[in-house]
Amino acid sequence: MPEPEQQTPPGSEQELEQKPDHGEDSYVGSGRLTGKIALITGGDSGIGKAVAIAYAREGADVAISYLDEHEDAAETCALVEAAGRRVLSIPGDISDPAHCRAIVEQTVAEFGRVDVLVNNAAFQMDRPTIEDIPDEEWDYTWAVNVSAYFHLVKAALPHIPSGGSIIGSTSVQSDKPSPNLLPYAATKAAVASISASLAQMLAERGIRANSVAPGPIWTPLIPATMEPDKVESFGSQSPLGRPGQPAELAPVYVMLASDEASYVSGARIAVTGGTPIL
DSSP: OOOOOOOOTTOOGGGOSSOOOOSTTTOOOOSTTTTOEEEEETTTSHHHHHHHHHHHHTTOEEEEEESSOHHHHHHHHHHHHHTTOOEEEEESOTTSHHHHHHHHHHHHHHHSOOSEEEEOOOOOOOOSSGGGSOHHHHHHHHIIIIIHHHHHHHHHGGGOOTTOEEEEEOOGGGTSOOGGGHHHHHHHHHHHHHHHHHHHHSGGGTOEEEEEEEOSBOOTHHHHHSOHHHHHTTTTTSTTSSOBOGGGTHHHHHHHHSGGGTTOOSOEEEESSSOOOO
């Protein structure tokens, strides 16, 4: 289990003593995404970094957006380039709708289209009571986790061809909310719902939409948003008795992005260490 580390939000991989496994030394591609263009929010670290590495090794060119963790983003970009693929990194705050549109514009200007859109970036804070949640924090959590999904999809749709894939990162919290993560859990339920709606709305365009529901995954967000005692026991309540690593999520995102999943739309796939979701 993780050591009791502490950071300030959104957290940086550079400051973690116990480094997450993103598949740097283990993920081996087999050409499943050859020729595709992927845009991943929160691609600098955590799940987004693992997905970027896997996508590149499967043959995709990758654009990553991130807030301001420049060193983390540079490492991700280096790993994508080491896989022989092109990469574009775009810093900025996705709580701003104009920046969401700019992310898509820059990706299309560089690569020409978006085959795979992964809405992964998220914000959370641990608050014991509703009175402890500042109004601006509630608004910011929804802006990053939900509104950005809307703005990114809306901006990207003209550039997503038939056969394209949209993937939302939801959470086991969407189904089994922890009271101390009230805003985050509510937003993750919204991401699951939006993904399900998009699957039906976009089917006639040949675009699939799905979501992935991670359980407790060891990323910089955890020590940046939780008290040290909760960080120390993080993941121990899962049936497998440990937190997951970002690398353990990547194969699911690869499958959903690939043409092998041509009839998979409207799904929510649990990667929770054994905790069932509805």
